[in-house]
Amino acid sequence: MTLTASHRPVLADEITDKLRGMIHSGEWKLQQKIPAEPELMARLGVSRGTLREAIKALAHSGMLEVRRGDGTYVRATSEISGAAQRMYKDHTQEHILEVRIGLDTQAARLAARNAKPEHLAALKALLTERRDAWNSEDYAAWARADWDFHVLVAQASGNPLLHELYVSFGGVFHADLLRQQRRSGFNGLPDEGHGELVEAIEAHDEAAAVDSVNRNLNSCAEWLGV
Incomplete structure (x- = not known):
């Protein structure tokens, strides 16, 4: 026809x-x-x-x-993510970090409430991968593992829309991580927002999870100068 x-x-x-x-x-x-x-x-x-x-x-x-x-x-991976990536080009690092604070803290709170054993096992594996990459000076792999860790926290929140919005930060997040890594004295393995966060999620301690994320993002803000 x-x-x-x-x-x-x-x-x-x-x-x-x-x-x-x-x-x-x-x-x-x-x-x-x-x-x-x-x-x-x-x-x-x-x-x-x-x-x-x-x-x-x-x-x-x-x-x-x-x-x-x-x-x-x-x-x-979605129209939401595609539109968000276009929008990020028109905003400052400060604006982007402020939005991330909202998403990260809510993801951490919900993950402490909803994470499953398989999420925790995968988060711990990514922490090991992140540490090994940093120690071997494979900074691309370190940034990728760090990003995958944060995406998995968002997925563990149990809120698929929050997870989808968080994924849209991929390109910006990578650029910021590698920009920080090039600065003298930068610590690529902070426990705040990572190891501490996993412990809080495993303990179902929502307040501790949020506090750990806030301390990590405050450190990010200092290194980015925002």
């Missing part, structure tokens, strides 16, 4: 939803290049024009980034 003009937008919306689902499910990771057009066209059973409409829609929402001559990459 030949598609009419009225059918094309409906099909493009359907393909957009399928691509969105692939990204959201983790089939394609952040910063990963998605398959080339011919492969996606065959897999989804659509024309090049329909596929490009869908990719354009997700690029506009901030989930995908089309790099001319290179391909298309995953930029965010």
Whole structure:
């Protein structure tokens, strides 16, 4: 059947939803290049024009980034995250840190209430990975493990919207961590907001969890000069 003009937008919306689902499910990771057009066209059973409409829609929402001559990459795992990343470019480090304080403290409070044994085991494993990377001077791996730790605290909160909002801080968080790491005397293994936080979560002590996060973020603010 030949598609009419009225059918094309409906099909493009359907393909957009399928691509969105692939990204959201983790089939394609952040910063990963998605398959080339011919492969996606065959897999989804659509024309090049329909596929490009869908990719354009997700690029506009901030989930995908089309790099001319290179391909298309995953930029965010949801429209919320994509929009947030665009917004961060227009705000100061101080504004971003103030928002993080709100999200981090609430994530810590809820994690102390809702975290499951598997969350605690994964958090402890990330602390070990973070420590080993720092001690071996693999600062990229250290920053990645530190970020994964904080994302997991947000996930352990049991609030999927808070977790999704927190994930949107990924690029900013990495940049700030590596900026701090380059400063002389910086301690890359603070116990506040990390080891202490895990102990508070394990003890279901919401107040101690929030206090640990606040002390860690106050230290971050000092190093960033905000």
